[in-house]
Amino acid sequence: MAIYRLSRKDRGPELATAPFAFFPIALTAVIFLALLIKSWPLLSLKSLSSLIFSTTWLPSRGHFGLWPFVLGTLWVTITAFLLAVPVSILTSLYLSEYAPARVRRVFQPVLDLLAGLPSVIYGMWGVLVVVPLVGKYLAPVFGHQSSGYSILAASLVLALMILPTIISVSVEVLNSVPLALKEAALSLGATRFEVIRYVVMKKSFPGILAACGLGLSRAFGETIAVLMVVGNVPVIPRSLFSPAYPLPALLANNYGEMMSIPGYESALNLAALLLLVIVVGFSLLARWYLVRISRRSG
Amino acid sequence: MxxxxxxxxxxxxxxxxxxxxxxxxxxxxxxxxxxxxxxxxxxxxxxKSLPALKLSMIIRNPGSGYYLGREGGILNAILGSLQVVFGATLLALAIALPAVVFLNSYLRRKSWLAELIRFSLDVLWGIPSIVYGAFGFLVMITFHLRASLLAGLITVAMVELPILSRALDETIKLVPPDLKETTYSLGASRWQTATRVVLRQTFPGLVTGVLMAMGRGLGDAAAVLFTAGYTDKITTSLLQPVATLPLAIFFQLNSPFPEVQQRAFASAAILTILILLISLASRSLSRRLSRHKIR
CATH class of the missing domain: 1.20.5 (Single alpha-helices involved in coiled-coils or other helix-helix interfaces)
Known part of the structure; x- marks a missing residue:
């Protein structure tokens, strides 16, 4: 591009559009700073680690331990991720390698619609179907007492919610594997599954990882759907059948009306900052890993 | 083997x-x-929504005693959601469009600034909407605003901005470089090339991106939870609070009255139908608009 020198006509539009391009950088910085400044009153009183790793959450007595909420977030998100990923990879492999065109034509619009379906609707479905299922049938089978409002219910809802996204991105990635590569392996006598295992999966691994990362980051921040089925009890979760209280739910339930107790406002802003750092940290990690892979494979 | x-x-x-x-x-x-x-x-x-899905749901506001199971509808929330989403999408588009033009026409593809801008868009994409909601609330109290259409719309615009920008950026990257070089060789400036050739070429992608962002904005409850407020009337000014469909569903579902809960299901069906319409529109528009694309 460098060979085209900027003509004088271009100076105006360049200067006019530049501020808009800087806006995303500024917004990112301002969000970080605003949350940091707002959580500073508490951070200057107590050390960060004592706030994050303490387990007592009693705002009225000035105890703001965030550990139950961090653990709740991790339990719910990681369980949902472990439930969703195998199923979505198998499904997208079926759709891209085996399924007849008719099946694909049925799947595509369903996936599109459900990837865009609002989370409050998934949450509603969770209250109607998943919570009773977990409380009445699954928990007794595994010898637990549960109201149904539990980590497992939240994870199931969340898993179903991120499935369409992971599947549609993965299918796109899988479809972009060159046909010639597959044909070469087939011509050497590989079965179709061997082609998938040794050629398709190898070639599309970074892309599928990116698809999973997309699902993961959506799962981390999901608020309403989780809030509706997770029970919202600030305890250290013991099993999949116990309730939890993830960070987004904490914010959603308390953020609007936090002004009366000293330090409370700070604690909630710290929770928001923590959530932000966890999500951004995970996406940076995924990005770093992807860059490393793509460099290694040339 | x-x-x-x-x-x-x-x-x-x-x-x-x-x-x-x-x-x-x-x-x-x-x-x-x-x-x-x-x-x-x-x-x-x-x-579940069938018993409560009546015409009055979409042409009436909540009457007195609506939340105890009496007459009324959720016209306020349907209109409110549309107001928030149209406003937010316009605002997000007004920022994303020039930003993406700058990114693709005035910066070299691999320059550090372009990388930084794309990276910050990735970060913004990953930020959960509840954090935008919290940030929107902080902005609101800083400027002494109350929960209002304006505050809700700005927050939803922040949620939509990275979605819209990345979608536009991806489609602009697909424009063949030959096309740009041809117009440059004819003496056109970058601005002329960007607005008359590249954007026209990416118009179908732009439309699907906008509709995708609208779909996301329409269903997002966490962003409007603290910022938009709620009202039983139809909002007529930017500074009044506004009702939104996801919150209408959420509140009605938490009601102890079965009639009200049924209306939550009906409201959910209405929201689903709106999302379905957007997704159908996106499919048919992108097919129709692509006819005039140079390949």
């Missing part, structure tokens, strides 16, 4: 075919599971 990567021995053909059919069944089964699960969501919502 005696020397597979990693030196495994694949075994006899019969064994290999057994592995093949095992995994094929497993894949088909998981596909079926996914399809049944997803269709079940839609089916249950529609089934």
């Amino acid at each position: 005696n020397n597979l990567p990693g030196g495994q021995n694949p075994g006899t053909l019969r064994k290999r075919l057994r592995v093949e059919s095992f995994f094929k069944v497993l894949m088909a089964a998981s596909a079926l599971l996914v399809l049944v699960g997803l269709v079940l969501i839609l089916a249950i919502i529609l089934w």
Whole structure:
């Protein structure tokens, strides 16, 4: 591009559009700073680690331990991720390698619609179907007492919610594997599954990882759907059948009306900052890993 | 196939075919599971909503005693959601469009600034909407605003901005470089090339991006939870609070009255239908608009 020198006509539009391009950088910085400044009153009183790793959450007595909420977030998100990923990879492999065109034509619009379906609707479905299922049938089978409002219910809802996204991105990635590569392996006598295992999966691994990362980051921040089925009890979760209280739910339930107790406002802003750092940290990690892979494979 | 990567021995053909059919069944089964699960969501919502899905739901505001199960509808929330989403999408587009033009026309593809801007868009994409909601609330109290249409719309615009920008950026990257070079060689400036050739060329992508962002904005409850407020009337000014569909569903579902809960299901069905319309519009528009594209 460098060979085209900027003509004088271009100076105006360049200067006019530049501020808009800087806006995303500024917004990112301002969000970080605003949350940091707002959580500073508490951070200057107590050390960060004592706030994050303490387990007592009693705002009225000035105890703001965030550990139950961090653990709740991790339990719910990681369980949902472990439930969703195998199923979505198998499904997208079926759709891209085996399924007849008719099946694909049925799947595509369903996936599109459900990837865009609002989370409050998934949450509603969770209250109607998943919570009773977990409380009445699954928990007794595994010898637990549960109201149904539990980590497992939240994870199931969340898993179903991120499935369409992971599947549609993965299918796109899988479809972009060159046909010639597959044909070469087939011509050497590989079965179709061997082609998938040794050629398709190898070639599309970074892309599928990116698809999973997309699902993961959506799962981390999901608020309403989780809030509706997770029970919202600030305890250290013991099993999949116990309730939890993830960070987004904490914010959603308390953020609007936090002004009366000293330090409370700070604690909630710290929770928001923590959530932000966890999500951004995970996406940076995924990005770093992807860059490393793509460099290694040339 | 005696020397597979990693030196495994694949075994006899019969064994290999057994592995093949095992995994094929497993894949088909998981596909079926996914399809049944997803269709079940839609089916249950529609089934549950049928008793309460009346015309009055979409042409009336909540009357007195609506939340105790008496007459009324959710016109306020339907209109409110549309107001928020149209405003937010316009605002997000007004920022994303020039930003993406600058990114693609005035910066070199691999320059550090372009990388930084794309990276910050990635970060913004990953920020949960509840954090935008919290940030929007902080902005609101800083400027002494109350929960209002304006505050809700700005917050939803922040949620939509990275979605819209990345979608535009991706489609602009697909424009063949020859096309740009041809117009440059004719003496056109970058601005002329960007606005008259590149943007026209990416118009179908722009439309699908906008509709995708609208869909996301329409369903987002966490962003409007602290910022938009709620009202039983129709909002007529930017500074009044505004009702939104996701919150209407959420509040009605928490009601102890079965009639009100049924209306939550009906409201969910209405929201689903709106999302469906957007997704259908996006499909047909992108097909129709692509007819005039130079390939």
